[in-house]
Amino acid sequence: MAYELFYWDGLQGRGEFIRLALEDAEAAYIDVGRGDEKDGQGLPAIMAFLRGKHEQIPFAPPFLRDGEIVVSHVANILMYLGPKLGLSPSDEAHRLFANGLQLTITDMVMEVHDTHHPLSVGDYYEDQKDAAKIRSKAFLSERLPKFLGYFEMVLKHNPQGDAHSVGAGHSYVDLSLFQLIEGLRYAFPRAMRDFGTSFPALGRLHQRVQKRPNIQRYLQSERRIAFNETGIFRHYPELDIDVDKAS
Amino acid sequence: MAYELFYWDGLQGRGEFIRLALEDAEAAYIDVGRGDEKDGQGLPAIMAFLRGKHEQIPFAPPFLRDGEIVVSHVANILMYLGPKLGLSPSDEAHRLFANGLQLTITDMVMEVHDTHHPLSVGDYYEDQKDAAKIRSKAFLSERLPKFLGYFEMVLKHNPQGDAHSVGAGHSYVDLSLFQLIEGLRYAFPRAMRDFGTSFPALGRLHQRVQKRPNIQRYLQSERRIAFNETGIFRHYPELDIDVDKAS
Numbered sequence: 001m002a003y004e005l006f007y008w009d010g011l012q013g014r015g016e017f018i019r020l021a022l023e024d025a026e027a028a029y030i031d032v033g034r035g036d037e038k039d040g041q042g043l044p045a046i047m048a049f050l051r052g053k054h055e056q057i058p059f060a061p062p063f064l065r066d067g068e069i070v071v072s073h074v075a076n077i078l079m080y081l082g083p084k085l086g087l088s089p090s091d092e093a094h095r096l097f098a099n100g101l102q103l104t105i106t107d108m109v110m111e112v113h114d115t116h117h118p119l120s121v122g123d124y125y126e127d128q129k130d131a132a133k134i135r136s137k138a139f140l141s142e143r144l145p146k147f148l149g150y151f152e153m154v155l156k157h158n159p160q161g162d163a164h165s166v167g168a169g170h171s172y173v174d175l176s177l178f179q180l181i182e183g184l185r186y187a188f189p190r191a192m193r194d195f196g197t198s199f200p201a202l203g204r205l206h207q208r209v210q211k212r213p214n215i216q217r218y219l220q221s222e223r224r225i226a227f228n229e230t231g232i233f234r235h236y237p238e239l240d241i242d243v244d245k246a247s
Numbered sequence: 248m249a250y251e252l253f254y255w256d257g258l259q260g261r262g263e264f265i266r267l268a269l270e271d272a273e274a275a276y277i278d279v280g281r282g283d284e285k286d287g288q289g290l291p292a293i294m295a296f297l298r299g300k301h302e303q304i305p306f307a308p309p310f311l312r313d314g315e316i317v318v319s320h321v322a323n324i325l326m327y328l329g330p331k332l333g334l335s336p337s338d339e340a341h342r343l344f345a346n347g348l349q350l351t352i353t354d355m356v357m358e359v360h361d362t363h364h365p366l367s368v369g370d371y372y373e374d375q376k377d378a379a380k381i382r383s384k385a386f387l388s389e390r391l392p393k394f395l396g397y398f399e400m401v402l403k404h405n406p407q408g409d410a411h412s413v414g415a416g417h418s419y420v421d422l423s424l425f426q427l428i429e430g431l432r433y434a435f436p437r438a439m440r441d442f443g444t445s446f447p448a449l450g451r452l453h454q455r456v457q458k459r460p461n462i463q464r465y466l467q468s469e470r471r472i473a474f475n476e477t478g479i480f481r482h483y484p485e486l487d488i489d490v491d492k493a494s
Contacts, residue, residue: 055406056344059351059397069340072347075322080343093316096327097303100319104306110357111368118365119378120385121358131366131378138367150306159302 002028003081006046007062009033011231012183014109015062017074018081020175023218025085031223033061075102078172087175089167098166101154101173105180108147112187113232115139115239125229125236136239140191144184144243148199151177155201162201163208170212177202178209183233190240249275250328253293254309256280258478259430259471261356262309264321265328267422270465272332278470280308322349325419334422336414345413348401348420352427355394359434360479362386362486372476372483383486387438391431391490395446398424402448409448410455417459424449425456430480437487 003022007015015033022029035041046061058072064080071080079099082088089095118135119128151165160168165177181202185192196203209215218224227233250269254262262280269276282288293308305319311327318327326346329335336342365382366375398412407415412424428449432439443450456462465471474480 053404055404056340056347057400057404058347059354059394063347069343071343073350076343076346076350079346093303096316096318096323099323099326100303100305100310103320103323107306107357110354114361114365118361119381120389122385122389131381134366134378138369142367142369147306153304157300157302157304 001067002030004030004032004065005062006032006049006065008046009043010225011228012179012225012233013062013231014074016225017105017176017179018062018064018077019223020179020215020218021078021081021085021087021172023223024175024212024214025087026214027081027085073106074176075099075106078102078176082172085172087170087172089169089171091167094167098171098173101151101165102176104147104150105173105176108143108180109232111139111143111147112183115187116234116236125234129238132236132239137241140188140241140243144188144191145198148195148202152199152202155205163205165205174205174209175215178206178215181206183227183231186227187233187235188240189235191243193242248314249277251277251279251312252309253279253296253312255293256290257472258475259426259480260309260478261321263472264352264423264426265309265311265324266470267426267462267465268325268328268332268334268419270470271422271459271461272334273461274328274332320353321423322346322353325349325423329419332419334417334419336416336418338414341414345418345420348398348412349423351394351397352420352423355390355427356479358386358390358394359430362434363481363483372481376485379483379486384488387435387488387490391435391438392445395442395449399446399449402452410452412452421452421456422462425453425462428453430474430478433474434480434482435487436482438490440489 005015005018005022007013030041032041032045033043037044050057054070056070058070062074062077063070063072064077071077089098115136116125116132117128118131125132154165155162158164164170165173185195227235229235252262252265252269254260277288279288279292280290284291297304301317303317305317309321309324310317310319311324318324336345362383363372363379364375365378372379401412402409405411411417412420432442476482
């Protein structure tokens with residue numbers, strides 16, 4: 001039976017980390033939020049589940065249904081799917097490390113979201129633009145190099161070589177790092193201009209994932225929603241700055 | 248061998264969610280950050296690990312070492328410890344749900360942190376106080392009731408009764424919900440004044456956990472650090488407001 005991914009239509013958002021894993025593995029899945037209401041899909045299907053009677057109701061999308069199993073949160077979903085899709089390391093120590101890396105990506109994604117919504121999650125960007133400029137500057141000059149420097153270090157520390165973040169093989173963490181870099185380059189092209197020079201192993205990982213046949217096909221398909229200003233990674237030129245790579 | 252918890256000294260912070268599980272289960276553990284430098288503990292031991300040569304270096308504390316296994320992030324650590332400490336449900340569906348609930352708590356904790364640090368993670372509260380007032384108002388009037396209403400609904404939806412968040416028994420999620428409520432009541436006593444009336448099942452869960460003998464002993468011990476203004480839950484009276492429970 002196909003996996004059912006529940007996520008909002010019209011944006012990549014957090015759901016995209018799940019889509020990339022499903023697409024890379026050529027898994028059968030239904031993108032419920034993008035489906036037709038006539039087929040019992042679309043936004044009403046998401047809202048019906050969130051307001052329904054299931055024992056395990058998530059706080060918010062994305063969540064995944066696999067028969068009777070319901071899993072919420074990107075890291076939890078990827079940890080669940082990983083072994084089934086061949087995208088997880090096989091031993092416990094590396095699986096725990098993969099989950100820790102994915103949760104570090106989660107933390108960074110939350111901070112990226114805060115760059116355009118520093119004052120209120122529920123209000124418009126336009127009503128918090130001045131605060132967003134301050135928050136973005138702090139993020140780009142302090143947090144961005146700290147997070148990317150950390151992931152670069154993880155690659156360099158891998159005894160199996162710096163092509164993969166965990167163990168000897170490709171994993172869902174590598175796919176999520178690709179998406180993270182894609183998003184950061186879309187949102188902050190100035191700040192990310194020298195990315196490949198500053199973080200060479202991450203740059204190579206990004207290129208390697210981009211060339212995977214299933215990922216290439218997916219990125220060129222209509223299933224890949226373009227980045228836009230309703231997702232996590234938003235390109236507001238006034239928030240993007242040149243950052244001193246030495247900081 | 249005793250578990251080794253790596254977390255900053257002087258604050259409850261995110262480490263407290265781990266301490267509560269270890270204390271509730273009477274597990275042997277070393278609170279490395281609070282130990283003596285002469286014994287190879289304290290802050291230098293944390294920094295040495297973060298700058299060291301281990302294959303699996305976390306981005307930040309808290310992390311747990313169990314022999315060769317290193318686990319970072321609260322939800323990941325609790326998922327790892329849960330079965331060993333008797334604090335996890337036994338079936339996969341409930342374990343995935345428990346992890347999803349713990350990650351919802353993680354999300355809320357991040358938003359609580361943002362109430363006093365909306366503009367920059369690295370700068371002082373005093374330098375972002377005006378923005379913190381705006382963010383806190385949005386958090387207390389919109390997000391707080393949404394999150395607590397969600398957890399109340401989870402308890403009420405539990406087919407095994409509303410005494411536990413997952414399945415029929417006590418779990419690490421219940422302990423974390425207790426800590427979340429403790430922290431919110433410390434930071435926002437005005438906003439939380441009618442908490443037990445508005446969210447009765449959560450109020451009963453809080454009281455049940457507080458009365459567990461090992462938790463009672465721990466809360467009265469010197470091992471329990473008092474809430475203070477270096478942690479996640481900070482009491483700044485200027486950020487606390489009365490909130491309309493109907494919103």
